[in-house]
Amino acid sequence: MAGKKGIGAAPRMAWWLGLAVIVILLDQITKTLIMGTFALGDVQPVTGFFNLVRVHNTGAAFSFLAQAGGWQRWFFVGLGAAASVFIVWMLKSHPTQKLFCFAVSMILGGALGNVIDRLLHGHVVDFLQFRFGFLEPLFPGGYFPSFNVADSAITLGAICLILDEILRVKRGH
Secondary structure, eight states: HHHHHHHHHHHHHHHHHHHHHHHHHHHHHHOOOOOHHOOTTTTEEEESEEEEEEEEEEGGGGGGTTTSSSSHHHHHHHHHHHHHHHHHHHHHHOOTTTHHHHHHHHHHHHHHHHHHHHHHHHSSEEEEEEEOOTTTTTSSSBBOOOOOHHHHHHHHHHHHHHHHHHHHHHHHH
């Protein structure tokens, strides 16, 4: 039985790593387009609730640690690298769990997309901005913090991890 698992694991691993590479490429291509088109701080309204912008984030989600003085760049690079090694190990350990592997592949691609930004630029380039009135008590003007393709992939991956766990628990009952 172990031999069969080993035979199928390599193609599955390649598939999941390939998905992560696609996320990285989409993330880096869109960021390159934004950097080539927008100056820092530019805003291009698309709809009444959606803008394309160019924002630089030296912190993490919601600009956490953005004003930390520079050390956070290397902290987040190291954290992203460590998480990536752990995710590859998880992919290798659970090659037949499709939703789980999809989820961690999305997280892997997103994490590495943002690590690349930190290494190349010292910050992450964000460009998707949404505004909803009901967010005004939480965010100035109702503007949700700007984000990018990598952040979207990480969020999708986290949602899929939660769904995978719910389904796993449900199957256990």
